Amino acid sequence: MATHTIGIIVNGATGRIGGTQHLANALAPIRDEDGLPAGQDRIMPRLMLVGRDAVRIEEAAKKHNAEWTTDLDKALADPAFPVFFDAAATHQREAVLEKAIAAGKHIYSEKPVSLSAAKGRDLLRAIKARGVKHGAVEDKLGLPGLQKLAHVVSSGALGRVLSFRVEFGWWVFDGTEVPCQRPSWNYTRAGGGGLILDMYPHFRYVIENLLGPMRRTVTALSTATPERIDEKGARYTVDVEDTASTVIELESGAVGTILASWATRVRRDDLLTFQIDGAKGSAIAGLHRCYTQTNAQTPQTAHFSVAKDLNTDYRAHWTEATAGVSPVNPYRIGWENFLRHVATGAPMQADFSAGVRDVQFAEACYRSMKDRTWVDLG
Numbered sequence: 501m502a503t504h505t506i507g508i509i510v511n512g513a514t515g516r517i518g519g520t521q522h523l524a525n526a527l528a529p530i531r532d533e534d535g536l537p538a539g540q541d542r543i544m545p546r547l548m549l550v551g552r553d554a555v556r557i558e559e560a561a562k563k564h565n566a567e568w569t570t571d572l573d574k575a576l577a578d579p580a581f582p583v584f585f586d587a588a589a590t591h592q593r594e595a596v597l598e599k600a601i602a603a604g605k606h607i608y609s610e611k612p613v614s615l616s617a618a619k620g621r622d623l624l625r626a627i628k629a630r631g632v633k634h635g636a637v638e639d640k641l642g643l644p645g646l647q648k649l650a651h652v653v654s655s656g657a658l659g660r661v662l663s664f665r666v667e668f669g670w671w672v673f674d675g676t677e678v679p680c681q682r683p684s685w686n687y688t689r690a691g692g693g694g695l696i697l698d699m700y701p702h703f704r705y706v707i708e709n710l711l712g713p714m715r716r717t718v719t720a721l722s723t724a725t726p727e728r729i730d731e732k733g734a735r736y737t738v739d740v741e742d743t744a745s746t747v748i749e750l751e752s753g754a755v756g757t758i759l760a761s762w763a764t765r766v767r768r769d770d771l772l773t774f775q776i777d778g779a780k781g782s783a784i785a786g787l788h789r790c791y792t793q794t795n796a797q798t799p800q801t802a803h804f805s806v807a808k809d810l811n812t813d814y815r816a817h818w819t820e821a822t823a824g825v826s827p828v829n830p831y832r833i834g835w836e837n838f839l840r841h842v843a844t845g846a847p848m849q850a851d852f853s854a855g856v857r858d859v860q861f862a863e864a865c866y867r868s869m870k871d872r873t874w875v876d877l878g
């Protein structure tokens with residue numbers, strides 16, 4: 501048995517997602533469990549954290565038993581670290597990925613992998629020209645609820661898929677009465693923010709992986725909360741959308757909707773729900789749970805009554821689906837796949853081109869709103 505050490509530069513290690521999911525829940529545990537099995541061998545991550553604030557990055561490095569620097573160029577020049585991972589703020593991504601590709605690093609990136617599909621394709625071309633390995637974070641497929649839903653769909657139990665519905669969001673405070681729960685860059689174009697760029701990459705790969713390719717989309721966007729208070733207490737203008745309604749037609753002919761908002765109060769089963777209606781049955785998943793209803797379980801509703809509440813519990817005739825779940829953290833699944841891909845050439849489903857397709861979908865939604873028309877996704 502041999503141990504292959506892979507040096508990984510983690511850019512944005514002090515951020516919310518970099519620090520928690522990627523470091524604390526994926527990379528550090530893989531290393532601390534004596535590395536990742538790959539055939540007869542093991543893959544051992546060696547971590548180099550990069551950030552702008554020396555105090556914070558040193559603190560993160562101590563916490564995760566990692567090396568650290570504030571000098572990205574120095575890290576990129578070090579051949580002991582052949583992998584570059586970016587989980588820093590979105591607006592700086594294209595520039596750092598360009599540098600990392602030029603330095604010959606294997607590339608793994610948080611979403612969105614770029615701010616436009618054209619730029620994403622440029623980056624992909626550069627990656628291919630350097631012959632380095634590449635991957636994009638597509639963690640939501642690893643959510644327990646969506647894993648169960650995928651299992652139900654692939655079993656064929658739903659029959660022909662007729663339609664689907666994604667509902668997503670919760671209330672994000674504007675900072676006046678209650679502090680805002682999301683970083684202020686999420687609400688500015690210059691910061692790479694906006695609900696579409698933030699969430700629609702996820703919806704693209706979830707929908708296409710479960711139901712097949714999208715053909716076209718039409719989207720309406722709005723900004724429910726035009727002013728917010730930032731982390732320093734300063735008032736700023738929101739110049740991106742925080743609410744979106746989307747219709748999607750799949751290549752199969754099935755049509756679905758996404759209703760997403762940072763300005764909605766939740767009274768549904770979960771913060772994200774994904775319902776698929778099929779000829780033989782329906783399934784609905786939240787982040788963790790999934791329920792199905794067969795034709796035999798479906799209430800034989802004939803009409804509704806304006807005079808009397810029929811007192812029907814429409815949630816009663818559903819069966820919980822529990823199969824198909826991996827207990828592994830979704831971000832860790834991504835890292836395990838990517839590290840095996842780098843070390844052994846194992847296939848990487850969520851490669852950089854998948855990340856570019858995610859951006860293409862987000863961009864199509866913006867274009868649809870701007871041109872007030874359907875946009876093809878072919």
Ligand SMILES: NC(=O)c1ccc[n+]([C@@H]2O[C@H](COP(=O)([O-])OP(=O)(O)OC[C@H]3O[C@@H](n4cnc5c(N)ncnc54)[C@H](O)[C@@H]3O)[C@@H](O)[C@H]2O)c1
Binds near residue numbers: 588637
């Ligand atoms: N896959 C997911 O589920 C998921 C969830 C949240 C965020 N994200 C993505 O991860 C990235 C980070 O999001 P977050 O919520 O952790 O944000 P965050 O604001 O908590 O962290 C951003 C990080 O970027 C750094 N940073 C900010 N401006 C920078 C600049 N100009 N140059 C270099 N570094 C800079 C910050 O110091 C911090 O380390 C975003 O691209 C976001 O889209 C993905």
